[in-house]
Amino acid sequence: MKNNKASISLLLTIVFLITSLFSMKNAYANQLHSDTQHNLIANGGFEEGLEGWKTHNQGDYEQWAxxxxxxxxxxxxxxxxxxxxxxxxxIQLYQxxxxxxxxxYKISFDMRSDVERTVYVELTxxxxxxxxxxxxxxxxxYEAIIEVPSDGSYKFMFGLxxxxxEEILNTPYNIFIDNVKLIMVEEVEEPEEPGEPKEPGEPGESEEPEEPEEPEGPGEPGGSEKPEEPDEPEELGDGENDVSEDKNEGIVKTGSWLDFRTLVLVGILLFLMGGALTLKRDVKNKGIIKRIIIQKLKNMI
Known part of the structure; x- marks a missing residue:
């Protein structure tokens, strides 16, 4: 009975350790995600009223402003x-x-206005x-992607x-704002940005990369020589090999966690196999003892 209780206790301990390891991994991943999604704007959802925000009305200093x-x-x-x-x-709302x-960075916020109008956002x-x-x-x-050139302490401002x-709108009217965010983003998919339609509109540029030494050549019909350059993909293939090596390096780096987890799992399996063999041996020994006792009882009878 003692051996059985000890085995059950060890199994429960192993399960707890495995669960803890996976929980730690998930918590670490969530922490990385929250770090990359950190909002630089305080109280952007106005849960704490106007805490962290400042306002300015030029009308307090100039008539009709x-x-x-x-x-x-x-x-x-x-x-x-x-x-x-x-x-x-x-009219300013700012931090x-x-x-x-x-x-x-990505600027994003929710907004509506009683009347259609333009609002302005600036990282002053x-x-x-x-x-x-x-x-x-x-x-x-509403969202916008901006590129901040240098570190600094700036003013994030809504100009209202x-x-x-612009048209002079009838007053008073209301504007509603919520969920203001300023978040660093790792990558920007530039092809999706509507502000750069000119690049895909110039098909001649697609041929220029094949002749980097003659950028003035798009207007020349001598492109018949370009079919002689299919050997270049081999060089591109070398570049792809370099990329794959970089990927392999990334796999090696992330593999450290997999190697550790594999070692832990192998250790657990070996332990369980050893426990199973021990239980089997104990059961076998108990069977032998039982047969000896039965034989002695028969002899006594």
Missing amino acids: GLAEFSVENGELKVEIKQVGWAWWH EPVNVAAGT GSGVARQDFVVDNTMKT GREPN
């Missing part, structure tokens, strides 16, 4: 535009300083161009005023 009232209702920021002003920065490292001081968005009365998610050439 932009003027608005800010409040949080039902988990959204409500901006009541009272005076439109004559500059986009007259500063926002510490941003150089890299590629970073050298990144102002982003313009046309919003309407349907709550939508009006440019001089």
